[in-house]
Amino acid sequence: MARSGKPAAGKPAATGGRGEVRIIGGQWRGRRLRFSAGEGLRPTLDRFRETLFNWLMFDVEGARCLDLFAGSGALGLEALSRGARQVDFVDASSTVCKDIRQHLQTLESDRGRVWHSSAEAWLKTHASQGPYDLIFLDPPFHQDLLQVCFHWLEKGGYLAENCKIYLEAESSFDRSKLPYHWQVVKEKDAKTKVFYLLSPTRPPETPA
Numbered sequence: 001m002a003r004s005g006k007p008a009a010g011k012p013a014a015t016g017g018r019g020e021v022r023i024i025g026g027q028w029r030g031r032r033l034r035f036s037a038g039e040g041l042r043p044t045l046d047r048f049r050e051t052l053f054n055w056l057m058f059d060v061e062g063a064r065c066l067d068l069f070a071g072s073g074a075l076g077l078e079a080l081s082r083g084a085r086q087v088d089f090v091d092a093s094s095t096v097c098k099d100i101r102q103h104l105q106t107l108e109s110d111r112g113r114v115w116h117s118s119a120e121a122w123l124k125t126h127a128s129q130g131p132y133d134l135i136f137l138d139p140p141f142h143q144d145l146l147q148v149c150f151h152w153l154e155k156g157g158y159l160a161e162n163c164k165i166y167l168e169a170e171s172s173f174d175r176s177k178l179p180y181h182w183q184v185v186k187e188k189d190a191k192t193k194v195f196y197l198l199s200p201t202r203p204p205e206t207p208a
Helices: 046-055 074-081 094-106 119-125 146-155
Strands: 018-022 032-036 064-068 086-091 112-116 132-137 159-170 182-189 193-200
Touching: 032 094, 046 074, 046 182, 046 193, 064 074, 064 119, 074 086, 074 094, 074 112, 074 132, 086 094, 094 112, 119 146, 132 146, 146 159
Parallel strands: 064 086, 064 132, 086 112, 132 159
Antiparallel strands: 018 032, 159 193, 182 193
């Protein structure tokens, strides 16, 4: 859901005005929400969101979720619509945060919290929020932001025992940069991006 250096496949990058995202499943299925279309904002397309939530069919209900680089908020809002217990939305744009707060108000939901912060700064200071069952990790492309997120997600104790992470990255992303003990559960390629569902299993204990 984050801003990208390149437009989404088949759609020009937004340069102003308003965009729209449609919730595709759950209690708010079919609801359309408007958001401020900032430079390069690229909501995950409906068909990719549908694939993702098919992957997560048995993992969303009652889950505690973190939507980093929230952008339009489409992933976190979709999770709430499908029964997530709570979603924390994090984004560095004040306009994005204002829009997501408005979405939550429009949907009459008190299960979402919105944090105006960069992902790195938030992860460094909010470990006390506790672990998450689902994490949506969709950073701006070509800005080398993933490694620091991987580090702080583990160091800060953000990963619940059976946590799943959705990762969306540019097609040139080097899979070897994933932490060695994270398992790829599902993956999908598009023209300009790759999608992973990850299981960040705990690293083996180091012998004393």
